[in-house]
Amino acid sequence: xxxxxxxxxxxxxxxxxxxxxxxxxxxxxxxxxxxxxxxxxxxxxxxxxxxxxxxxxxxxxxxxxxxxxxxxxxxxxxxxxxxxxxxxxxxxxxxxxxxxxxxxxxxxxxxxxxxxxxxxxxxxxxxxxxxxxxxxxxxxxxxxxxxxxxxxxxxxxxxxxxxxxxxxxxxxxxxxxxxxxxxxxxxxxxxxxxxxxxxxxxxxxxxxxxxxxxxxxxxxxxxxxxxxxxxxxxxxxxxxxxxxxxxxxxxxxxxxxxxxxxxxxxxxxxxxxxxxxxxxxxxxxxxxxxxxxxxxxxxxxxxxxxxxxxxxxxxxxx
Amino acid sequence: xxxxxxxxxxxxxxxxxxxxxxxxxxxxxxxxxxxxxxxxxxxxxxxxxxxxxxxxxxxxxxxxxxxxxxxxxxxxxxxxxxxxxxxxxxxxxxxxxxxxxxxxxxxxxxxxxxxxxxxxxxxxxxxxxxxxxxxxxxxxxxxxxxxxxxxxxxxxxxxxxxxxxxxxxxxxxxxxx
Numbered sequence: 001x002x003x004x005x006x007x008x009x010x011x012x013x014x015x016x017x018x019x020x021x022x023x024x025x026x027x028x029x030x031x032x033x034x035x036x037x038x039x040x041x042x043x044x045x046x047x048x049x050x051x052x053x054x055x056x057x058x059x060x061x062x063x064x065x066x067x068x069x070x071x072x073x074x075x076x077x078x079x080x081x082x083x084x085x086x087x088x089x090x091x092x093x094x095x096x097x098x099x100x101x102x103x104x105x106x107x108x109x110x111x112x113x114x115x116x117x118x119x120x121x122x123x124x125x126x127x128x129x130x131x132x133x134x135x136x137x138x139x140x141x142x143x144x145x146x147x148x149x150x151x152x153x154x155x156x157x158x159x160x161x162x163x164x165x166x167x168x169x170x171x172x173x174x175x176x177x178x179x180x181x182x183x184x185x186x187x188x189x190x191x192x193x194x195x196x197x198x199x200x201x202x203x204x205x206x207x208x209x210x211x212x213x214x215x216x217x218x219x220x221x222x223x224x225x226x227x228x229x230x231x232x233x234x235x236x237x238x239x240x241x242x243x244x245x246x247x248x249x250x251x252x253x254x255x256x257x258x259x260x261x262x263x264x265x266x267x268x269x270x271x272x273x274x275x276x277x278x279x280x281x282x283x284x285x286x287x288x289x290x291x292x293x294x295x296x297x298x299x300x301x302x303x304x305x306x307x308x309x310x311x312x313x314x315x316x317x318x
Numbered sequence: 319x320x321x322x323x324x325x326x327x328x329x330x331x332x333x334x335x336x337x338x339x340x341x342x343x344x345x346x347x348x349x350x351x352x353x354x355x356x357x358x359x360x361x362x363x364x365x366x367x368x369x370x371x372x373x374x375x376x377x378x379x380x381x382x383x384x385x386x387x388x389x390x391x392x393x394x395x396x397x398x399x400x401x402x403x404x405x406x407x408x409x410x411x412x413x414x415x416x417x418x419x420x421x422x423x424x425x426x427x428x429x430x431x432x433x434x435x436x437x438x439x440x441x442x443x444x445x446x447x448x449x450x451x452x453x454x455x456x457x458x459x460x461x462x463x464x465x466x467x468x469x470x471x472x473x474x475x476x477x478x479x480x481x482x483x484x485x486x487x488x489x490x491x492x493x494x495x
Contacts, residue, residue: 033343034338034339034343035335035336035338035339036338037338037341037342037343037344037345038343038344038345039343039345039347042347276332276335276336277332279335280328280331280332280334280335280336281328281331281332296321
């Protein structure tokens with residue numbers, strides 16, 4: 001693609017991502033409603049999709065308030081950081097055979113780096129709020145994200161070993177004779193859990209935990225800044241769904257339909273699965289979360305790593 | 319082993335929730351679709367009349383005494399024919415908790431709760447109902463009951479001992495030796 005086209009495509013991706021994040025707020029509530037035997041927002045427009053516009057209008061017209069006791073500049077910077085990091089993450093996602101913004105040979109590492117940057121947003125937001133609930137949320141998120149980051153990265157190394165590349169396009173190409181969700185089942189399992197913890201969504205939303213910490217790290221945020229936090233969270237959800245599709249479910253590979261459609265369908269199903277997790281599973285206690293991470297997930301990842309390495313070596317040797 | 323069990327239980331939970339895609343919604347879309355209210359539902363309070371078309375309330379104040387948030391106020395008066403009646407009867411529905419204790423306390427079945435709860439007002443003062451707002455033309459849930467027909471109290475047109483199932487009063491002086 002030429003330079004102008006790439007810029008156009010990047011803009012289109014951003015608009016689509018932000019748009020689908022907005023629609024997702026409504027879609028998630030409808031789906032949760034269906035799974036909890038109620039309706040969810042269904043009044044405004046067909047199926048209630050006008051709720052998105054109403055929510056936007058409400059959030060954008062709210063008083064943009066900064067608490068006098070907060071650390072002003074950090075307070076403003078924090079919500080923008082998560083959105084920027086997540087949007088940058090979309091740069092490496094392969095939407096089709098030739099459809100990507102940049103095709104770097106360290107795409108996977110870039111994605112991991114961007115999701116790690118999003119942690120700063122939560123931490124800075126929590127600390128600059130100067131509020132005890134926000135601080136507790138920040139402490140939790142620091143421990144949770146730092147420990148889940150470890151095997152989030154490690155769980156993907158199996159995929160890298162099998163495909164022999166960090167380039168996401170090449171990873172997709174190497175799945176032509178079998179998706180990695182079968183051969184890297186453990187990796188997928190661990191990555192899904194780590195990804196939820198990383199995007200701090202339910203059931204691992206301990207940094208927010210509205211039943212315990214009012215709203216956790218974004219207690220003091222309202223209006224536009226709160227919107228940015230929510231936008232970042234939903235962008236993160238979409239980005240991680242894109243990544244799971246790319247790394248484990250063959251990305252844009254698929255018969256008959258155009259690649260971009262296959263990519264969309266798969267990503268949509270993964271998002272639905274994340275919403276199902278939210279509907280079904282309660283939030284674990286904080287120490288349970290930590291022991292699950294270090295005592296179960298990390299050993300599982302290491303076993304997966306050793307076995308995958310051995311198999312890959314054996315197959316290359318023969 | 320414990321871990322596998324826990325994992326299995328989580329997966330089972332997810333499957334159960336997923337199957338709820340196909341169950342019907344428990345909630346109803348309220349303003350268009352009214353929920354079923356049982357005949358004995360405790361909603362708005364009314365004052366009823368006996369089968370003869372006279373008001374049942376005898377202003378005994380038991381309802382006001384039983385009322386937990388103290389939202390009932392009334393003043394007892396006596397009519398020319400000897401009947402007691404409330405001079406005013408006032409219920410403040412912005413305080414009422416629809417507990418139904420007044421209905422239970424009422425000795426004449428005058429005060430009753432009906433299956434209606436739609437009492438929205440823009441002005442809070444409109445939530446205070448006076449007697450003419452509370453009174454309905456009919457006996458409510460108890461069609462045949464008439465307090466003065468069974469009570470021993472003397473009123474005009476009904477002397478002592480003339481009530482239903484009542485024996486005439488004994489003339490104590492006739493028992494003298």
